[in-house]
Amino acid sequence: xxxxxxxxxxxxxxxxxxxxxxxxxxxxxxxxxxxxxxxxxxxxxxxxxxxxxxxxxxxxxxxxxxxxxxxxxxxxxxxxxxxxxxxxxxxxxxxxxxxxxxxxxxxxxxxxxxxxxxxxxxxxxxxxxxxxxxxxxxxxxxxxxxxxxxxxxxxxxxxxxxxxxxxxxxxxxxxxxxxxxxxxxxxxxxxxxxxxxxxxxxxxxxxxxxxxxxxxxxxxxxxxxxxxxxxxxxxxxxxxxxxxxxxxxxxxxxxxxxxxxxxxxxxxxxxxxxxxxxxxxxxxxxxxxxxxxxxxxxxxxxxxxxxxxxxxxxxxxxxxxxxxxxxxxxxxxx
Numbered sequence: 547x548x549x550x551x552x553x554x555x556x557x558x559x560x561x562x563x564x565x566x567x568x569x570x571x572x573x574x575x576x577x578x579x580x581x582x583x584x585x586x587x588x589x590x591x592x593x594x595x596x597x598x599x600x601x602x603x604x605x606x607x608x609x610x611x612x613x614x615x616x617x618x619x620x621x622x623x624x625x626x627x628x629x630x631x632x633x634x635x636x637x638x639x640x641x642x643x644x645x646x647x648x649x650x651x652x653x654x655x656x657x658x659x660x661x662x663x664x665x666x667x668x669x670x671x672x673x674x675x676x677x678x679x680x681x682x683x684x685x686x687x688x689x690x691x692x693x694x695x696x697x698x699x700x701x702x703x704x705x706x707x708x709x710x711x712x713x714x715x716x717x718x719x720x721x722x723x724x725x726x727x728x729x730x731x732x733x734x735x736x737x738x739x740x741x742x743x744x745x746x747x748x749x750x751x752x753x754x755x756x757x758x759x760x761x762x763x764x765x766x767x768x769x770x771x772x773x774x775x776x777x778x779x780x781x782x783x784x785x786x787x788x789x790x791x792x793x794x795x796x797x798x799x800x801x802x803x804x805x806x807x808x809x810x811x812x813x814x815x816x817x818x819x820x821x822x823x824x825x826x827x828x829x830x831x832x833x834x835x836x837x838x839x840x841x842x843x844x845x846x847x848x849x850x851x852x853x854x855x856x857x858x859x860x861x862x863x864x865x866x867x868x869x870x871x872x873x874x875x876x877x878x879x880x
Contacts, residue, residue: 557808589789638662723757732804734767748777825860
């Protein structure tokens with residue numbers, strides 16, 4: 547059987563979707579898996595031994611440039627993918643549903659209109675599957691795959707047993723310590739209300755005897771990183787990382803602390819200890835907790851169907867609570 551998975555963006559969402567690959571192979575090693583993804587995120591998939599082909603698209607770039615010609619060119623190129631036995635849209639947006647429909651296949655499968663925010667997307671599929679939008683994202687993904695491929699997967703074995711991100715790069719940086727625990731701090735996220743205050747991250751760094759590395763992705767995040775460094779002497783700022791160097795760095799550290807954002811979820815995918823901080827987004831839905839991957843949520847009541855970007859309750863999470871869990875995880879990682 548030859549299938550294509552459509553999950554175009556973004557970093558953390560793709561990580562959560564990639565968890566399905568090992569479950570597919572666990573049940574049928576002969577399934578051939580291709581993946582359709584925005585080119586800017588394709589580094590996440592690189593070197594995965596169970597992905598046959600990565601189809602890179604630039605729909606986001608074409609839309610940003612408001613270029614109808616480039617958009618039409620992208621859609622024509624998508625028509626050349628395949629053909630496939632099954633195309634599975636794991637995104638549930640009108641954009642991803644259209645992409646899925648354009649790919650030649652015997653069957654196009656996605657969530658039904660009650661299970662996604664952009665309900666119109668469901669009309670592009672030949673078969674639909676219902677699973678609550680507010681349910682855990684990893685369980686949603688695995689359940690959709692189980693439905694599409696007619697697999698028997700119970701919640702009991704929905705445990706990610708093996709790391710599922712790969713890279714050919716070796717991260718080498720003098721900022722890594724050989725005699726102290728290395729902790730990555732992530733100050734940035736897709737919108738400001740998801741970010742834990744820089745002053746609180748700096749305070750955290752002063753309360754744990756460890757070597758702290760700050761990662762950043764854009765100029766605003768770099769400013770936050772510099773603010774933390776001015777307040778805490780035991781932190782260093784990494785250079786801007788590629789997706790490959792990011793994966794390599796995270797694989798080498800002892801703990802990652804950050805908000806609900808891609809790099810924090812990468813730690814989970816690499817079986818590296820992490821603490822994910824949740825304010826305006828739902829912790830239960832957007833994470834997969836394990837013995838070494840913990841979450842701390844603010845007291846905010848979150849509606850997964852409508853995220854309140856003016857909810858800054860993440861700032862109310864106590865630094866001492868993060869310190870306590872950090873010490874526990876660092877002891878587990880001796």
